[in-house]
Amino acid sequence: QEFQFGPCRVEGVVLQKLWQAFWAMKDIVQAQDNITSVRLLRKEVLHNVSETESCHLIHALLRFYVNTVFKLYHDKAAEFGVLKSFSALANNFFVIVSKLQASQEKMFSTHESARRRFLLFYRAFKQLDRESAVTKAFGEMDILLSWMEKFYQL
Amino acid sequence: HIAEDTSDLLQHVKFQSSNFENILTWDGRLESAPDTVYSVQYKTYGEGEWLEKKGCQRITRKSCNLTVETGNLTELYYARVTATDGAGRSATKMTDRFSPLQHTSIKPPDVTCIPKVRSIQMIVHPTYTPIRARNGHQLTLENIFQDLLYRLKLHINHTYQMHFEGKQREFEFVGLTPDTEFRGTIMICIPNLFKESTPYVCQVKTLPDRTWT
CATH class of the missing domain: 2.60.40.10 (Immunoglobulins)
Incomplete structure (x- = not known):
């Protein structure tokens, strides 16, 4: 079982565990997001991503989730009593980011197009107030997991 | 107000x-x-x-x-x-x-159970969904879920069962006793999303062995 984002391989992360952790929080988290007319991880961010582009993109997205979304959502997770699932996801994302770090540094091509995609996501995030943005980003992790699943090999 | x-x-x-x-x-x-x-x-x-x-x-x-x-x-x-x-x-x-x-939850598969003298063949039919591909073709569950597999069980007696699991759609339980009743269950499983259908159940009897009569 491993993720294969183009040339970047990530072993030791079980996708089912990520889904399990997210589903334990999904209804509580998504119920807090009442901005139904905005989707951060839109088609333009995730559709038709080439294999080589995928490594850069997933690295940028997960690093943002680890450094910003999880950091800012921690207290809410505690408030909702979902800290265990929250930590399971955060730790796994951290492992993926660290394992991606090494391999994606060696790759220079397709960096720019991945960066443009990430910026679409980031600008949409910045257009919302911080609490709404973090809640929405956290609630959209199923969109991210569904996309990551395409690169997962049993 | x-x-x-x-x-x-x-x-x-x-x-x-x-x-x-x-x-x-x-x-x-x-x-x-x-x-x-x-x-x-x-x-x-x-x-x-x-x-x-x-x-x-x-x-x-x-x-x-x-x-x-x-x-x-x-x-x-x-x-x-x-x-x-x-x-x-x-x-x-x-x-x-x-x-x-x-x-979405998954309904039981549609299966044909074919008894023979010393075996039972099970053929799982594709499950079509209302979802259509861009070219208009109706998609099956197998098209949609890449990790879909079938889990089969044949209950031999109270304590003994035979198992099969796989992505193919034809299975055969062999080495069975002729002229005997068996109960088979077949489920659809989608591991990545923790989905499992309720079982399709077929009750069949192997054919009598007429070779020496």
Whole structure:
């Protein structure tokens, strides 16, 4: 079982565990997001991503989730009593980011197009107030997991 | 002016989905007045506009088929119902964010069990869904879920079972006793999303062995 984002391989992360952790929080988290007319991880961010582009993109997205979304959502997770699932996801994302770090540094091509995609996501995030943005980003992790699943090999 | 509480008009607005047949259901007041009517709207998550569902405007039944409107597997959806009673009171309630891929449950497979003298063959038929590919072809569950597999069990006696698991659609349990009753169960499993159908059950009897008669 491993993720294969183009040339970047990530072993030791079980996708089912990520889904399990997210589903334990999904209804509580998504119920807090009442901005139904905005989707951060839109088609333009995730559709038709080439294999080589995928490594850069997933690295940028997960690093943002680890450094910003999880950091800012921690207290809410505690408030909702979902800290265990929250930590399971955060730790796994951290492992993926660290394992991606090494391999994606060696790759220079397709960096720019991945960066443009990430910026679409980031600008949409910045257009919302911080609490709404973090809640929405956290609630959209199923969109991210569904996309990551395409690169997962049993 | 104190806003009247109308929440009793409408409860439990949610999607019920199996094999991607997506039905919106809700409950009205327990002794809901017969003149209460319901209107349904839906939208794709991330879009601004709510769309009216034709055929589910000012209806009295408490369900609405949104299979076609929620048929894109890469999208997430919301639906909402507005209830209006005879006195003109109204209430609107929205579903949770609905993901067809995550939320749909899986029905038992369609299977043909073929008894022979010392074996039983099981042929699983493809399960077609309402989902269509870009070229218009109807997709099967196997097309949609890459990790889909079948789990088969043949109950030999109270303590002994034979098992099979795999992606192929033809299986044969061999080495069985002729002229004997067996019970087989076949389930669809989608490991990545923790989905498992309820079993299809077939009760069959192996043929008598006439070689020496």
